[in-house]
Amino acid sequence: MRPHRAFVQELLPEIELGGLEAHHLVDVLRAKAGDTLTVFDGRGLEGRATVVQVTQGWVRLRLEETWTARKETPQPITLYVALLKGDHLAEVVRAATELGASQIVPILTQHCVVREMGEHKLLRLRRIALEAAKQCERSVVPEVTPMRPLKDIPTVEQGFVAHPRVSRRLRDAYDPEKPTALLTGPEGGLSEAEIGLLEQRGFTPVTLGPRILRAETAPIALLSLVTAGEGI
Numbered sequence: 001m002r003p004h005r006a007f008v009q010e011l012l013p014e015i016e017l018g019g020l021e022a023h024h025l026v027d028v029l030r031a032k033a034g035d036t037l038t039v040f041d042g043r044g045l046e047g048r049a050t051v052v053q054v055t056q057g058w059v060r061l062r063l064e065e066t067w068t069a070r071k072e073t074p075q076p077i078t079l080y081v082a083l084l085k086g087d088h089l090a091e092v093v094r095a096a097t098e099l100g101a102s103q104i105v106p107i108l109t110q111h112c113v114v115r116e117m118g119e120h121k122l123l124r125l126r127r128i129a130l131e132a133a134k135q136c137e138r139s140v141v142p143e144v145t146p147m148r149p150l151k152d153i154p155t156v157e158q159g160f161v162a163h164p165r166v167s168r169r170l171r172d173a174y175d176p177e178k179p180t181a182l183l184t185g186p187e188g189g190l191s192e193a194e195i196g197l198l199e200q201r202g203f204t205p206v207t208l209g210p211r212i213l214r215a216e217t218a219p220i221a222l223l224s225l226v227t228a229g230e231g232i
């Protein structure tokens with residue numbers, strides 16, 4: 001069985017784990033002295049650690065070795081995703097983490113039904129990104145940023161916005177050597193004015209095929225074309 005993965009703030013020779021990570025190790029996995037696990041700092045460094053002591057609410061670890069993990073895309077990928085109804089943003093964050101997004105930026109667009117995202121939701125999305133990173137053995141936890149309005153998106157070097165009314169395919173324009181920004185709209189779609197603004201900021205409108213995908217499926221399909229499709 002593969003060793004459990006625990007997130008730690010810093011890979012030091014001796015590590016004290018508290019909070020949710022310790023709770024999971026002690027109460028769920030029944031960790032005991034002598035067990036080994038993989039630790040990672042969410043910024044690309046991983047290591048093997050041995051459990052030295054388990055006390056109520058705390059686990060003490062000894063770091064045995066460290067290495068730099070190589071599971072990240074060669075260039076950063078930012079996913080801009082419109083605010084979605086219900087808990088769909090959580091599904092997107094989980095899958096986007098598995099698919100290698102480096103940053104996930106919730107955006108407010110003209111036709112968003114949901115118009116705000118509070119601190120509680122942001123913290124929950126960040127926790128989901130961390131759990132997904134652990135589960136898929138990623139060594140970097142993507143940053144989930146606070147929501148921002150679409151008009152505040154910066155000019156990008158290479159960007160693609162999924163838009164149902166175009167026929168251009170991502171593969172005909174995509175350059176894996178460049179940082180990439182991807183964007184998908186809300187349930188009601190993006191307005192032509194928003195598409196125009198995004199084009200001015202360096203985004204190319206691309207198709208995801210002849211069927212209309214749900215707003216929570218589209219970001220995953222778009223991201224898959226870049227990472228799973230290209231094998232990066």
Ligand code: SAM
Nearest residue numbers: 162163164184185189207208209211212213218
């Ligand atoms: N009636 C809306 C429209 O025409 O834009 C449909 C919006 S769709 C449910 C939500 C988002 O998913 C869209 O804004 C777009 O970013 C993306 N999307 C869904 N299906 C797509 C497709 N076949 N090609 C490109 N983008 C698509």
